[in-house]
Amino acid sequence: MKKRSVVFYAMWIFLLLTVSMQNVFSQNQSNRVTGIVQDPSGEPIPGVNILEQGTQGGTITNVDGEFSLYVENPEESVLRLSFIGFKPMEVEIDGRSQLEIVMEEDVLGLEEVVVIGYGSVKKSDLTGAVGTIDVEPLQNIPANSVDGLLQGRTAGLQVINSSQNPGAGATVRVRGGSSLRGSNSPLIVVDGFPMGDAGDLKQINPADIESIEVLKDASASAIYGSRGANGVIMVTTRKAKTGETRISINQQTTLSEFTSKLNLWRDPVLMAQLNNESRINGGFPAQYIGEVSPSGIYYPSVGELAAGEWPHNTRWDDIVFRDSPISNSTTLNISSSNDKTNFNLSGNYFTDKGVYIEDDYSKLNYNLNISHNVFDNLKVTFSNILTSGNRNNNGGLAYWRNPIWPVYDENGDYFLTNNNDFGHPVAITENRLNESKTLDVLSFLDVQYEMFPFLTLTSRMNYKYGKSISDQYSPKKYTQTGTFNNGYGAINNWQGNVFLSETFASFDKTFNDLHYLDITAGYTYQFDEVRTSGLAAVDFVNESLLNQNLASGDPESFQISNGLTESELVSGIFRVNYTLNDKYLFTFTSRADGSSKFGENNKWAFFPSGGISWKLQEEEFIRQLNFFDQLKLRTSYGISGNQGISAYQTLSRYGTSKYYNDGSWATAIGPGVEVGRTGQSGIEVLWGGIPNPDLRWETTAQANIGLDMSMFNSRFNLTFDYYEKHTDDLLQERILTPSSGYDRMWVNNGSIVNKGVELTLDG
Numbered sequence: 001m002k003k004r005s006v007v008f009y010a011m012w013i014f015l016l017l018t019v020s021m022q023n024v025f026s027q028n029q030s031n032r033v034t035g036i037v038q039d040p041s042g043e044p045i046p047g048v049n050i051l052e053q054g055t056q057g058g059t060i061t062n063v064d065g066e067f068s069l070y071v072e073n074p075e076e077s078v079l080r081l082s083f084i085g086f087k088p089m090e091v092e093i094d095g096r097s098q099l100e101i102v103m104e105e106d107v108l109g110l111e112e113v114v115v116i117g118y119g120s121v122k123k124s125d126l127t128g129a130v131g132t133i134d135v136e137p138l139q140n141i142p143a144n145s146v147d148g149l150l151q152g153r154t155a156g157l158q159v160i161n162s163s164q165n166p167g168a169g170a171t172v173r174v175r176g177g178s179s180l181r182g183s184n185s186p187l188i189v190v191d192g193f194p195m196g197d198a199g200d201l202k203q204i205n206p207a208d209i210e211s212i213e214v215l216k217d218a219s220a221s222a223i224y225g226s227r228g229a230n231g232v233i234m235v236t237t238r239k240a241k242t243g244e245t246r247i248s249i250n251q252q253t254t255l256s257e258f259t260s261k262l263n264l265w266r267d268p269v270l271m272a273q274l275n276n277e278s279r280i281n282g283g284f285p286a287q288y289i290g291e292v293s294p295s296g297i298y299y300p301s302v303g304e305l306a307a308g309e310w311p312h313n314t315r316w317d318d319i320v321f322r323d324s325p326i327s328n329s330t331t332l333n334i335s336s337s338n339d340k341t342n343f344n345l346s347g348n349y350f351t352d353k354g355v356y357i358e359d360d361y362s363k364l365n366y367n368l369n370i371s372h373n374v375f376d377n378l379k380v381t382f383s384n385i386l387t388s389g390n391r392n393n394n395g396g397l398a399y400w401r402n403p404i405w406p407v408y409d410e411n412g413d414y415f416l417t418n419n420n421d422f423g424h425p426v427a428i429t430e431n432r433l434n435e436s437k438t439l440d441v442l443s444f445l446d447v448q449y450e451m452f453p454f455l456t457l458t459s460r461m462n463y464k465y466g467k468s469i470s471d472q473y474s475p476k477k478y479t480q481t482g483t484f485n486n487g488y489g490a491i492n493n494w495q496g497n498v499f500l501s502e503t504f505a506s507f508d509k510t511f512n513d514l515h516y517l518d519i520t521a522g523y524t525y526q527f528d529e530v531r532t533s534g535l536a537a538v539d540f541v542n543e544s545l546l547n548q549n550l551a552s553g554d555p556e557s558f559q560i561s562n563g564l565t566e567s568e569l570v571s572g573i574f575r576v577n578y579t580l581n582d583k584y585l586f587t588f589t590s591r592a593d594g595s596s597k598f599g600e601n602n603k604w605a606f607f608p609s610g611g612i613s614w615k616l617q618e619e620e621f622i623r624q625l626n627f628f629d630q631l632k633l634r635t636s637y638g639i640s641g642n643q644g645i646s647a648y649q650t651l652s653r654y655g656t657s658k659y660y661n662d663g664s665w666a667t668a669i670g671p672g673v674e675v676g677r678t679g680q681s682g683i684e685v686l687w688g689g690i691p692n693p694d695l696r697w698e699t700t701a702q703a704n705i706g707l708d709m710s711m712f713n714s715r716f717n718l719t720f721d722y723y724e725k726h727t728d729d730l731l732q733e734r735i736l737t738p739s740s741g742y743d744r745m746w747v748n749n750g751s752i753v754n755k756g757v758e759l760t761l762d763g
Contacts, residue, residue: 035099042241048083058510117223127587127611128220133212155758166352167361172198174231182731183644186231205348217704218638219611225591229640240335250331312406320399325353342371359394377450389438397425433473454509462500473546487540489547497529518577526569533562570594585613599650602696609638630710642698649746653689688744700727716763724755
């Protein structure tokens, strides 16, 4: 709490200083012109070049289409605006201090503006490999998570939905994996806030998304350092259009069903005949002969089944599966904007019914974004996202159960084949508890102070809080865990806090219509804290309250666990974009990361990258062909790091172990910690915790060569990339000899080479 309080008060001191500084830097305010540039639909246009005719003064619009410029003579000055995809235009200032400009689209179409780390840039000016995803098709697909919708949307992005369970996440990879045991997931960044690894992004409603960019090579993602080692997915949420208030409701309902009937036994006579033949051929007595089996279950004969004398033919798939699972998504959005304030408020309620009965997921999401221009050169943005989820897990029921077995016996009880029948789906559904609840809160504060038209200071504070609680109870009957433990109940808690502070300066200026320079430099600090706790009990005297009365279990068998993990990441960022004559583009990016996860001599690492791009269509010998709308060559090379392991691997760790001795349980405490289990039912413990002070960063060097091509008035577009990644000092667990007293130890060992070709065609 002290860390957060210090930063909080420092932030307010910074605000007071910036307000005071505006008087110091308010030189010649009467010559200051501000405004916004929009397209015909009212959407802001970032990256528009604005020059004062007859002078060297100029600027470009920011991500919200806004600009600020000092002119020599407000009464007579003329601004010249240009942006690919729109017709060039001239605007007379005529003494005005604030302008609202609407640009007319060119027949060549709109040139995309993409969001990159700590800024934005026109796609034509990119030196790195960046994929832009069309978000319009995503708006009509109900889903609990954004990243699960991205499969096939851009080359090099792989999304695997390995489970169709309600609320299930996805496995996301950008250009494959580059680590064996470290993290391989790309970083998700929402409105400038690094959210964490992709794969389970339930906090963002797909209906709130304005754009998605995928930063794939080292030149594009290096600004995020170790957090972007596996690529970065940039998500920008919607903002209100200037001068309007809009209220919208979006309702989506989805019905699901199996594409075909399951391949199960429909004819019990044929099933019994083949079963008897199989057992006889295997040297066993036939089972369907009209006698009681050793387990106490009566198996009718084939004749009884054929004559219809056996009354049961249960369609377990009809009992286990829903006929038509329904998913629902309802979104309410309110947005408004004027020349001072822009706000967007949305709420979403999402329910997902699984194919199994009582297998459900629901989510309530709220998103508030407010941006206010305190002064012409001071802008404050606040965002808050809250998501509450509820998951009732009832998957994996035995739809393959024998059809001759009924659901209930003649007494109205569940029909069980023996005392250890743990596969009755109705009994499990009605008596087992397996539920989890989650809560995520994300808050974001951004302050932008424009010291000069070409220099902007930005300070951000991000806070993410998440918690989950899972309730489990396995009854004495119907479940294996409950039967063997005479009832088993557990409550598991998880709580995570992430605090991120970022401060950086952005300089962008055009010199003599020939040189464009964009420099970003800053500092970031991230603090992560995770607390866990678990309670479990067995041998329950009374099961009426399930796991809500763990004290009714055997006190000698109580299981209590808890943990605390903290880590820090300190970084310095730097990036330079230089454009010469709008033909030759150069990018250099570097980031120094210091992680508390590594030893004293290996905490810091430096990750540089560079990229070069050549707009061939601007050369006269290409222009004379009158064939290419765009023809650009790109090449880049960079190094990134990976720290995706748990904390404290460089320190000696202590753990506990319980063992049965002389008629009672005893607890031993000493060096070593349980890092896994093996053997039947996890009977053997794997021990780790041996320190490795030499543990260091896993590094990936990546080279990329690309070509961007557009023809026929941009109706045909081609993007080609060849990449090669070499990962060294792989973070992985080494198997130790038994004489060491440990089983596993984290080390740096091994290399991986990953290469590929990406080709995107659209027309």
